[in-house]
Amino acid sequence: MACSATAKIIHNPLMLSSSRSAEKYESCCKISGPTSLLGSKFLGKKLLSAKSAISPASRRSGAVVAVSSDVVKEKKLKSSSSAASNLLITKEEGLVLYEDMYLGRAFEDMCAQMYYRGKMFGFVHLYNGQEAVSTGFIKLLKQEDCVVSTYRDHVHSLSKGVPARQVMSELFGKTTGCCRGQGGSMHMFSKEHNVLGGFAFIGEGIPVATGAAFTSKYKREVLKENCDEVTLAFFGDGTCNNGQFFECLNMASLWKLPIVFVVENNLWAIGMSHLRSTSDPQIWKKGPAFGMPGVHVDGMDVLKVREVAQEAIGRARRGEGPTLVECETYRFRGHSLADPDELRDPAEKAHYATRDPITALKKYLFENNLANEAELKAIDKKIDEIIEDSVEFADASPVPARNQLLENVFADPRGFGIGPDGKYRCEDPKFTEGTAQV
Amino acid sequence: MAAALLHGVGSTTPLSSVNYNNSRRSLPERKRASFLIQCYGSLLPGSKIGINRAAKLSTNAVTTKQDNVTASTTSKPGHELLLFEALREGLEEEMERDPRVCVMGEDVGHYGGSYKVTKGLADKYGDLRVLDTPIAENSFTGMGIGAAMTGLRPIVEGMNMGFLLLAFNQISNNCGMLHYTSGGQFEIPIVIRGPGGVGRQLGAEHSQRLESYFQSIPGIQMVACSTPYNAKGLMKAAIRSDNPVILFEHVLLYNLKERVPDEEYVLNLEEAEMVRMGEHVTILTYSRMRYHVMQAAKTLVNKGYDPEVIDIRSLKPFDLHTIGNSVKKTHRVVIVEECMRTGGIGASLTASINEHFHDYLDAPIVCLSSQDVPTPYAGTLEDWTVVQPAQIVATVEQLCQ
Numbered sequence: 001m002a003c004s005a006t007a008k009i010i011h012n013p014l015m016l017s018s019s020r021s022a023e024k025y026e027s028c029c030k031i032s033g034p035t036s037l038l039g040s041k042f043l044g045k046k047l048l049s050a051k052s053a054i055s056p057a058s059r060r061s062g063a064v065v066a067v068s069s070d071v072v073k074e075k076k077l078k079s080s081s082s083a084a085s086n087l088l089i090t091k092e093e094g095l096v097l098y099e100d101m102y103l104g105r106a107f108e109d110m111c112a113q114m115y116y117r118g119k120m121f122g123f124v125h126l127y128n129g130q131e132a133v134s135t136g137f138i139k140l141l142k143q144e145d146c147v148v149s150t151y152r153d154h155v156h157s158l159s160k161g162v163p164a165r166q167v168m169s170e171l172f173g174k175t176t177g178c179c180r181g182q183g184g185s186m187h188m189f190s191k192e193h194n195v196l197g198g199f200a201f202i203g204e205g206i207p208v209a210t211g212a213a214f215t216s217k218y219k220r221e222v223l224k225e226n227c228d229e230v231t232l233a234f235f236g237d238g239t240c241n242n243g244q245f246f247e248c249l250n251m252a253s254l255w256k257l258p259i260v261f262v263v264e265n266n267l268w269a270i271g272m273s274h275l276r277s278t279s280d281p282q283i284w285k286k287g288p289a290f291g292m293p294g295v296h297v298d299g300m301d302v303l304k305v306r307e308v309a310q311e312a313i314g315r316a317r318r319g320e321g322p323t324l325v326e327c328e329t330y331r332f333r334g335h336s337l338a339d340p341d342e343l344r345d346p347a348e349k350a351h352y353a354t355r356d357p358i359t360a361l362k363k364y365l366f367e368n369n370l371a372n373e374a375e376l377k378a379i380d381k382k383i384d385e386i387i388e389d390s391v392e393f394a395d396a397s398p399v400p401a402r403n404q405l406l407e408n409v410f411a412d413p414r415g416f417g418i419g420p421d422g423k424y425r426c427e428d429p430k431f432t433e434g435t436a437q438v
Numbered sequence: 439m440a441a442a443l444l445h446g447v448g449s450t451t452p453l454s455s456v457n458y459n460n461s462r463r464s465l466p467e468r469k470r471a472s473f474l475i476q477c478y479g480s481l482l483p484g485s486k487i488g489i490n491r492a493a494k495l496s497t498n499a500v501t502t503k504q505d506n507v508t509a510s511t512t513s514k515p516g517h518e519l520l521l522f523e524a525l526r527e528g529l530e531e532e533m534e535r536d537p538r539v540c541v542m543g544e545d546v547g548h549y550g551g552s553y554k555v556t557k558g559l560a561d562k563y564g565d566l567r568v569l570d571t572p573i574a575e576n577s578f579t580g581m582g583i584g585a586a587m588t589g590l591r592p593i594v595e596g597m598n599m600g601f602l603l604l605a606f607n608q609i610s611n612n613c614g615m616l617h618y619t620s621g622g623q624f625e626i627p628i629v630i631r632g633p634g635g636v637g638r639q640l641g642a643e644h645s646q647r648l649e650s651y652f653q654s655i656p657g658i659q660m661v662a663c664s665t666p667y668n669a670k671g672l673m674k675a676a677i678r679s680d681n682p683v684i685l686f687e688h689v690l691l692y693n694l695k696e697r698v699p700d701e702e703y704v705l706n707l708e709e710a711e712m713v714r715m716g717e718h719v720t721i722l723t724y725s726r727m728r729y730h731v732m733q734a735a736k737t738l739v740n741k742g743y744d745p746e747v748i749d750i751r752s753l754k755p756f757d758l759h760t761i762g763n764s765v766k767k768t769h770r771v772v773i774v775e776e777c778m779r780t781g782g783i784g785a786s787l788t789a790s791i792n793e794h795f796h797d798y799l800d801a802p803i804v805c806l807s808s809q810d811v812p813t814p815y816a817g818t819l820e821d822w823t824v825v826q827p828a829q830i831v832a833t834v835e836q837l838c839q
Contacts, residue, residue: 146588180621189620196587196624197616204611207577211584218590222566223537247577254572408622411680415659417708417755420762420794424708425755 088303091370097302098365099379100139101131101358103386104155107164108333110387111154111171115337119395120171123200124185127155129300129332132357133264134159136305136327137232140313146194146231148209151186152264153198156234161193168390174397181400182408202235203242206261209233210248213259213322220319230316231259238269240283249290249324256321260312261287263326264299270335271343287324299327300355303364330355405434516699522692524666525555528673529593531702533563536591539677542569542582543595543632552597553633553692579605579630583612586628591677599634599686600646613682614657629676631685635726635776636824638690642812645820649686650782653754660753661707662686662725666696668751671705679707686753688726710757716746719834720764722787723774724750727825731774734830743834753783761787762795769800770837774825779807804833 089097108126115124127134130152138147138159149156157167162178170177171185178190179198187198196212199205212231219227239245240263252259263283267274275281287294293315297308305327312323330352334341365371406426410416413426430436519527533539541556547570550557560568571578575596582592596602602609609630616624636645649660659681663669669687676683713728714735723731728749735745746764750756765771771791773784784805791803806825813823 148584178621179619179623182621183619187619189616189623191620191623196584197620199611201607201611204580204607207580207608208584208587208612210577211581211586212588213584214581215585215588215590218540218566218585222540222564243574244577244580247572247574248581250572251574251577251581408618408620409657410659411617411622411625411627414708415679415681415755417752418757418759420758422759 087368087370088307089370094361094365094370095375095379096139097135097306098358098361098371098376099383100135100159101302101361102380103158103164103383104131104134105358106380106383106387107154107158107167107390110168110391112333112337114168114171114391120173120185122184122186123151123336123338124171125152125336126333127152127331129352129356130264130266130329131155132302132305132361133234133262133299133327133329136302137234137260137262137309137313140306140309141230141232144194144229146196146209146212146229147234148196148205148212148231149188149198149234150202150205150236150239151198151200152236153186153188153195157188157190157193157195157198160190160195162188162190162195164386164390165393166190168387168394169397172394172397173399174394175400175404176393176397180404180408182404196231202239203244206233206235206239206244206248209259210252210257213252213257213316214255216258217255228317228319229258230313231257232262232313233259234262234264236269237263237265237267237274237283238272238277239263240265240286241278246286246290249286249292249322252322253291256319258316258319259322260309260316261322261324263324264329265326266329266331268331268335268344270339273343282326284324284326292322292324294324294326296326296328299329300352300357300360302357302361332356402434403432406431406436407434516697518695518697519666519670520692521663521666521669521687521694521696522553522555524670524696524698525663525673525687526557526559527698528670529555529677530559530562532674532677533559533567536677538589539591539593540567540569540585541593541595542571542578543593544571544573544597544601546570546595551595553687553689556595575601575604576608580608580612582628582630583608583616583626586626586682587616587624591627591629593629593631593677596630596632598644598646598689599632599648600643602630602632602648603646603651605630606651609652609658609684610655614655618657625680626682627677627680628682629673629679629685630682631673631676631687633687633689633692635686635688635690636808636813636820639815639817639820640689640813641815645813647777647782647808649753650777650780650785652684653783653786658682658684658754659707660684660686661751662688662753663751664688664691664725664728664749666694667698668705668711668749670698671703672707672751674702674704675707678704683707686725690726708752708755708757710760711749711751712760713747713749714745716744716768718744718768718838719746719770719772720761720768721745721747721772721774721830721834722750722761723747724753724783725776727774727776730825730827731830734827734834737827737831738834741831741835743838745834750787756787756790758790758794761791765791765795766798769798771799771803772830772833772837773803773805773807774830775805775807776824777807779805779810782807801837804837806830806833 104127108128111124111126114120134155138156147156147160154167158164166178167188170179170181170183170188173181175181179187183189183198186200189195189197196208197205209231216227216229219225265274265283269277284294284296295308298304308325312325315321315323332353362376414424416425419425419428425431425436428436545552546556547560547565547568556568579594582594585592613626613628617626634647652660661672661676661683663672663685672685676685721731731747735747738745746768748760748764773787775782775784777783784807788803788805806829808825809823811823814820
């Protein structure tokens with residue numbers, strides 16, 4: 001048991017129809033069977049208190065009710081009576097979390113700058129505001145664990161350990177990028193750090209993540225290796241209406257695959273509000289429908305996310321099966337740098353700006369004497385330097401040469417076939433130059 | 439084996455011209471295991487496998503009887519197998535050899551596969567290695583891709599190739615592309631296989647030929663098997679290949695019987711198969727149409743023509759060497775395929791041959807494909823949608839005038 005103050009899980013911030021009865025919520029949230037281990041820890045009494053705090057929603061974006069980060073408040077009440085053992089994190093952990101979130105934020109801000117300066121092109125989707133989810137989950141993983149993301153994947157890659165230099169180079173389309181410049185913003189891959197992408201179509205990565213989790217189970221049960229690798233699949237609220245999501249929930253639960261499905265519910269799929277596209281907007285509920293626990297967590301609070309993540313990842317590692325975690329979060333910027341972001345209510349944006357996860361963590365660290373201003377400023381400076389360096393590195397890196405064009409199409413380049421002269425096409429010198437017609 | 443033995447008409451053809459040996463194929467810097475035997479049944483000097491032998495080759499697509507061809511090589515006699523058994527044998531050998539090879543698909547486990555290709559494997563290797571999946575093609579194909587990326591070597595079976603249309607997203611976006619978009623970091627050694635083609639009144643949706651849809655996807659290889667011998671060899675080659683390979687089987691060919699070697703053999707994924715050597719016209723075909731072509735060849739031979747029949751086997755990429763050599767010899771090409779006319783394999787092959795061997799052609803290439811029609815249920819209509827031997831004979835006659 002990590003700590004005494006459990007994360008407060010508010011289960012219906014998006015309360016639409018006030019006609020829903022209290023009983024119905026209770027029964028929905030309680031998950032029967034062994035999976036209730038997770039359910040019961042976070043539900044129960046909390047739910048009742050949470051419900052009373054929620055006001056009925058209005059039609060549009062104002063439907064999101066204040067989901068306040070109560071962790072700090074709770075801490076204040078208890079700090080007088082107990083020692084540091086009450087805290088959710090140690091100082092070292094706190095600094096790691098802070099640094100990671102700040103890295104994500106600073107990197108994305110730099111991306112925006114570089115995009116408008118014409119250093120990168122195409123579709124670039126920034127993660128500002130959602131850092132708590134990435135940091136909260138990924139910082140609990142080992143190097144062998146896998147992460148699968150969507151097109152909003154820069155920060156997932158950074159959290160997993162891909163150097164900022166490699167990510168920035170990839171964005172600039174240089175050959176020193178993590179994918180040799182061939183992937184781009186939406187396709188971040190790293191074999192070393194087990195980042196399995198980076199997918200442009202939503203939902204596409206979920207089966208791949210399921211496959212990675214399948215490999216983990218296969219290694220354990222067929223190859224008899226000591227394998228407890230876990231896979232995290234990150235995706236958004238829009239994806240939760242997609243068939244691949246449901247098909248994979250079914251398969252993961254059926255075979256008890258070591259995977260955690262992390263929904264980054266930022267309420268908007270480009271310009272489509274989650275409430276306008278989903279019959280039942282409470283995504284966590286879809287977990288129990290497939291036999292796995294569904295948990296909802298405040299995604300703007302890294303400590304709450306981390307706690308839920310700990311339990312979910314622990315479950316997966318122990319072989320108890322998958323978990324569906326819905327993180328209610330928000331993106332401060334538009335869907336992509338090309339999105340004018342006119343549909344979202346400024347009041348909603350302002351509201352979430354006050355709940356900036358980095359500011360919240362900072363406050364927590366100060367108030368619990370885990371860090372002081374100077375230490376955090378030192379981290380800021382260090383990260384800023386890393387980002388500057390990554391831009392310089394990317395600028396100075398060479399663009400891919402022509403000979404790179406045909407190199408990675410096939411793992412075995414004999415797949416290009418046999419040419420008229422009887423030799424394999426890949427033996428043709430023009431092939432290595434990239435000028436062969438294949 | 440009988441099919442593969444039909445090289446060399448007469449002893450004047452030097453062996454070297456049909457020499458499929460390893461040396462020029464293997465790339466010195468690659469560490470791939472070299473393939474064992476390219477084409478079993480390499481000719482013994484003096485063996486007279488003449489025209490009549492070729493003509494006697496069984497022509498009925500669903501035949502189970504074969505010519506009683508005694509082994510014309512000095513190696514062991516081999517054993518007889520039906521095509522689906524050959525596939526299974528290849529699969530089993532590879533699963534035995536490498537514990538990372540696994541199968542996933544609908545009804546592959548306890549049911550043994552809808553066409554019995556995986557029969558008995560689940561009992562032997564367990565439910566995880568031979569995985570019965572729910573009916574979610576897109577997702578379990580994606581799952582196979584994820585598993586391949588993380589170290590396994592899965593074989594995804596589509597119960598019918600047509601069902602893989604549901605997996606098109608994963609096949610095109612992930613299977614074909616991820617090796618490239620990841621900068622070469624992740625390999626996807628997946629094999630996607632299943633039966634396709636026009637069967638016996640299966641209706642439009644179960645009679646699809648997906649090779650035309652998949653052929654444009656960069657990053658994948660496609661092969662089509664047609665005999666038990668090449669089915670086993672191609673299955674093994676596909677599994678051993680580090681590229682994603684789509685292996686097209688045909689519903690009507692599963693009960694073909696042939697003698698395959700006892701010793702292990704792996705075929706080359708990129709090579710075509712010379713079925714019958716000839717001088718007058720090159721007939722390029724694959725899968726079931728091979729048998730219609732051979733039936734037509736019988737008639738043509740009786741009428742005095744000498745067709746050269748090549749089973750292209752590798753649908754993507756094309757083996758332009760074998761095809762080219764043939765075109766250079768005969769100067770006339772007929773393509774016979776079951777694919778649709780529009781945008782089919784034949785269309786690509788025509789373009790490719792025109793591009794590379796235009797100077798050697800004495801006449802325009804004729805491509806006989808299925809009609810651009812959803813395959814009707816009625817038997818008569820169905821027969822008219824696919825190419826029949828009579829059409830092939832008529833075409834060759836006209837071409838050779």
